[in-house]
Amino acid sequence: MTQLIGIVNVTPDSFSDGGEFFAPDAAIAQAEKLFADGAAIVDVGAESTRPHATPAQ
Numbered sequence: 001m002t003q004l005i006g007i008v009n010v011t012p013d014s015f016s017d018g019g020e021f022f023a024p025d026a027a028i029a030q031a032e033k034l035f036a037d038g039a040a041i042v043d044v045g046a047e048s049t050r051p052h053a054t055p056a057q
Helices: 024-036
Strands: 004-009 039-045
Touching: 004 024, 024 039
Parallel strands: 004 039
Antiparallel strands: none
């Protein structure tokens, strides 16, 4: 069975959305939308992986 996975990047420097979901309310709303659109899982990207990014603490 095929399942969809949604991703919500919550870092301010996200390359995919420019930090659109950095605020908690925005991230939660996006996760709810992804579930409503059929995602079985939502992965929260909480640490930047861009080159030279400062690691989360």
